Amino acid sequence: VRFATDCKKIEHTLFDTVHITMPIASLLNGESDENYTRVKQALLSLQKKIFTYEDEKEWISISIIALPKIKKRSSVVSFQIDSHIWDCCLDFSKGFRKYELATAMKFK
DSSP states (O other): OOHHHHOSEEEEOTTSEEEEEEETHHHHTTOOOTTOHHHHHHHHHHHHOEEEEEOSSOEEEEESSEEEEEETTTTEEEEEEEHHHHHHHHOOTTSOOOOOHHHHHTOO
16 A cells, blocks of 8 residues: 555544545555455455553544445545544654554454
8 A cells, every 4th residue: 555656635534534535456456356355355354453542531442444435436445544543653753663554464
């Protein structure tokens, strides 16, 4: 996934989420999949993965992505990411380094 070059839109919504629209080909890694079966399976898998966070003030359970959508005959996929997850992915102030998506997807 190459967000910087392939994303058509990254929008912050009023509901504290980030809405991402990108070409489906970015997720296929050069494969040919006319029914987008693998992309659909990957989106559902990400939607089912959940992060939980708890501190002395609150407990939060968040899906990695929400509302995945493929518009048929458009070759475009869109989904939403909660701002908590988006901010964690972009915040390296604690010295953490970026992981490649392939590495991150191996986590269970």
